[in-house]
Amino acid sequence: MTDKNIVDRSRIHKNAAVMKTVRATREQLQYGRERSPFFDHEMLRLHINAVLQGAAAPAVLVILAAVGGLWFDEALWLLGWALMTLVVYAGQILIARRASREHSSQENFGRWRKRFLAAYTVIGLTWALFAFQNCTTCQGDTFVFYKAAVLLIALAATAMTTFALRYAFYFAAIPAILALAARASISHDAADLSAFAMIAAAALFFAFMSQRLYSTNLKMLSYQTEKDDLIAELEVANSVSDEARRRAEESNLAKSRFLASMSHELRTPLNAILGFSEVMSGEVLGPIENASYKEYVGDIHRSGQHLLNLINEILDLSRIEAGRYELNENALSLADIAEDCIGLVQLKARSKNIRIIEAFEENLPMVWADEKSMRQVVLNLLSNAVKFTPSGGEIRVKLGWTAGGGQYLAIKDNGPGIAEEEIPVVLSAFGQGSVAIKSAEQGTGLGLPIVQAILAKHGGEFVLKSKLREGTEGIAILPRNRVLESMAPVEGVPGGAVKKKRAFA
Numbered sequence: 001m002t003d004k005n006i007v008d009r010s011r012i013h014k015n016a017a018v019m020k021t022v023r024a025t026r027e028q029l030q031y032g033r034e035r036s037p038f039f040d041h042e043m044l045r046l047h048i049n050a051v052l053q054g055a056a057a058p059a060v061l062v063i064l065a066a067v068g069g070l071w072f073d074e075a076l077w078l079l080g081w082a083l084m085t086l087v088v089y090a091g092q093i094l095i096a097r098r099a100s101r102e103h104s105s106q107e108n109f110g111r112w113r114k115r116f117l118a119a120y121t122v123i124g125l126t127w128a129l130f131a132f133q134n135c136t137t138c139q140g141d142t143f144v145f146y147k148a149a150v151l152l153i154a155l156a157a158t159a160m161t162t163f164a165l166r167y168a169f170y171f172a173a174i175p176a177i178l179a180l181a182a183r184a185s186i187s188h189d190a191a192d193l194s195a196f197a198m199i200a201a202a203a204l205f206f207a208f209m210s211q212r213l214y215s216t217n218l219k220m221l222s223y224q225t226e227k228d229d230l231i232a233e234l235e236v237a238n239s240v241s242d243e244a245r246r247r248a249e250e251s252n253l254a255k256s257r258f259l260a261s262m263s264h265e266l267r268t269p270l271n272a273i274l275g276f277s278e279v280m281s282g283e284v285l286g287p288i289e290n291a292s293y294k295e296y297v298g299d300i301h302r303s304g305q306h307l308l309n310l311i312n313e314i315l316d317l318s319r320i321e322a323g324r325y326e327l328n329e330n331a332l333s334l335a336d337i338a339e340d341c342i343g344l345v346q347l348k349a350r351s352k353n354i355r356i357i358e359a360f361e362e363n364l365p366m367v368w369a370d371e372k373s374m375r376q377v378v379l380n381l382l383s384n385a386v387k388f389t390p391s392g393g394e395i396r397v398k399l400g401w402t403a404g405g406g407q408y409l410a411i412k413d414n415g416p417g418i419a420e421e422e423i424p425v426v427l428s429a430f431g432q433g434s435v436a437i438k439s440a441e442q443g444t445g446l447g448l449p450i451v452q453a454i455l456a457k458h459g460g461e462f463v464l465k466s467k468l469r470e471g472t473e474g475i476a477i478l479p480r481n482r483v484l485e486s487m488a489p490v491e492g493v494p495g496g497a498v499k500k501k502r503a504f505a
Contacts, residue, residue, distance in 0.1 A: 039221050041109055044099075046217065047116070047164035051096040054161055058089045061157060065130070065150045069143075077133060085126040092119040113165070120158075120168045124175035127154055131179040131199075134187070148195040151176055152202055159206035163213035173203045255318070266315075270308045277301040313446040316376070320453040327370040327457060331484055334367060334374065334409055335360050335399055341378040342397065349386050355394040364399065367407055367482045373454045380447040381411040381474045388415035388472070405480035406460070412473035418466035427452060427464060451476065458482060 066082035099112045131151055134143070155173055162168035177200055184192040277300045279285065288294045319325040342356055349356055385395045398410040418426060427448055451474070452462040459479050466472040 039218055039225075042221050043164045043166075043214070043217065044109060044112065047162065047168075048096045048100050050161050050164060051092065052100065054157075055089075055093050057157060059086055061150075061154060062086055062089070065154075068146060068150070081126065081130055081133075085123075085130075088119070088122050088126055092116075092123065095119055116165055117168060117171050120162065120172040121175070123158075124172040127151065127172070128175035128179035131176045132183050134183070144189075144191040144195050148198055151180075151195075151199050155199070155203055155206050159210045163210040164217060166214060169207055169210045173207070177203055257318075266311050267308070270304055270311065273304045274301060274308065277304060313450060317446055317450055317453065320450070320457065325453075325457065327373065329368055329370050331366045331368060332371045332374065333364070334407055334478075335364060337371065337374050338378055338397060338399060338409060341375060341382050344379065345382045345386050349395070352386070352389070352391045352393075354386060354389050354391070357394060357396045359396065359398045361400040364401075364407060366484045367478055368484055369458055369478065369482060370454075373457070377451045377454050377476050378409065378411075380451050381409075381476065384447060384474070385411050385413040385415070385472075389413040390415060402477055402480075405483065406478050407483060408475055408477045410473055410475045412471060414471040417468045417470050417472055418464075419468055420466075423464055423466060448474070 062082050062085045066078045069078040095112075095115050099115075102108065102112075131147065133147075155176070158172045159169050162172065177196070180192070180196040180199055184196045277297050280288065280297045281294065281301055288297070316325070338358075338360070342358070346356070382395070382397075389395055393414045395414075396410075396412045398408075398412075400408060402408050448462075448464065455462045455476055455478075459482065461477045461479075463475040463477065464472070465475070
C-alpha cells in the first residue's frame, strides 16, 4: 500500500492549466498589459449583442428619414432608397444572428469581422446615396439641413452600435462624408459646404468617442479577466492549503492513534524490566556478590522508571489528541489533591532545602472533575516548580475562588523564570525553554501541554506567567459550572482572604 502522505511531484496537478493562466496574468500585471485575442472575441460578442438588441432602431430611423424627405420633396427615389437600406440592415441582422449561433474561435473570428465590416461598408454607401441626393422642388436650404440632421443622427447611432468592432465606424461614415464632399464641390453652395463641415466635425467627434468606448470596454474586460484569474489563484491556493491541512491532520491522527493503541505493548516489557530489576536490587533471591552488578541493577531500574514515565506522558497526550482520553468524573476536593501531591514531592524538595508554602481558602466546595487527571495536573506543576527552583528557594501553592465563581490552583516558584517569547514554546508539545535545555534535569517537554489539554478537557484554562530571574507561576482554573456549590462571583483579582496557611521546610 502506498503512503498517501507522500506527494508525487511527477504528477501534473489537476489545476495546472489554471495555475499557468494565473502566472501569465501575474506577469501581465507586473510588466504591462497587452491586448489578447481573447478580448477580440469578447468585443465581437458585445458587438453582436448590440446589433441584435438595437435591431429596430435603424429601421425606424430609415422610415422616418424617408417620410420626412417626402414632406419636402415628392421624389420616389426616397422610397427606393428606404427599401434598399432596410434590406441592407436586415442582412446585417442576419449576419449577427448567424454569428451568435456559431462558436467564435481564433480561426473564424477574422471571417466574421470581415463580414461585419463589409456590411457596414454597404450601409455607408446607402447613407452616401442619401447624402448625395438633392431636393428639386424645395425652396431654400431647408432640405439640406434636414438631410444633415438625419445623417447626424445616423452617425451617432452607428457610433454607439459599432464601438465594440474596431474601425467599423470608419467604414460606415466615410462614404457619407465623401458623398457630402462631392455634393458640395459640385454645387458650390454654402449650405452644402456647411452640411459637409458639420457632418465631418461630428464624425471626428463620434470616432473619438467610439475609440474611447472601445478602450474602456477593453480595460473592463481585462480587469474582469484579471479578477477571475486572481479568484482562480485563490481557489487553487485554498485547495492546496486544504489538502495540506488534511494530510497533516491525517498524519497527526494516525500518529496519535498508533501511540494510543501501543499502550499495552510498550508498558508490558517495561513492567517486566522494572519488576525484575526491583527484585534484583532488593536481593530477594539472594545476595549480589559483585558491587558493580548491584549498581548496574539500580541504573536499570531508574532508567526503566524514567522511560515508563516518558511513555505514560506520550500516551496521555496522544490519547487526548486522538479524542480517546475519557474523563472519570466525580466529586473531589482540590485542597486534598494538592496536599497529597505536596506530600509526594516533599522528599525531593527537602533534599534541595526548598520550602513549600500553602495558602488555601477554607471551606472551599468540592468540584466535579476527574481525580486522576487533576492529580496529574497538580503533580506536573509541582514537579516543574521543584525542578527549577534553586536550593534554599520557596514554592507557594495557592487555592481559592476565581472572579467568575470557579476555583483556581496557583503554584509559583522563585526560579530563573522563562522569557516572555518562550512561553508559547514551552506550552507546545516537546517544547522547552532555554533554561530547561541548559538544566541538568531536562524533561520531555510534555508536562505543561498535558496540563493545558486536561484543563481544556474540563472546560477550564491554564495560565502561565513568568519573568526572567523572578520565577514562574502556573495557574490551573476550573470554570464555575464545575463547582458543586454555587457562589456569587468575587470582584477583583483571583483569590480572596486566605483562611489557612502552612509552610513545609
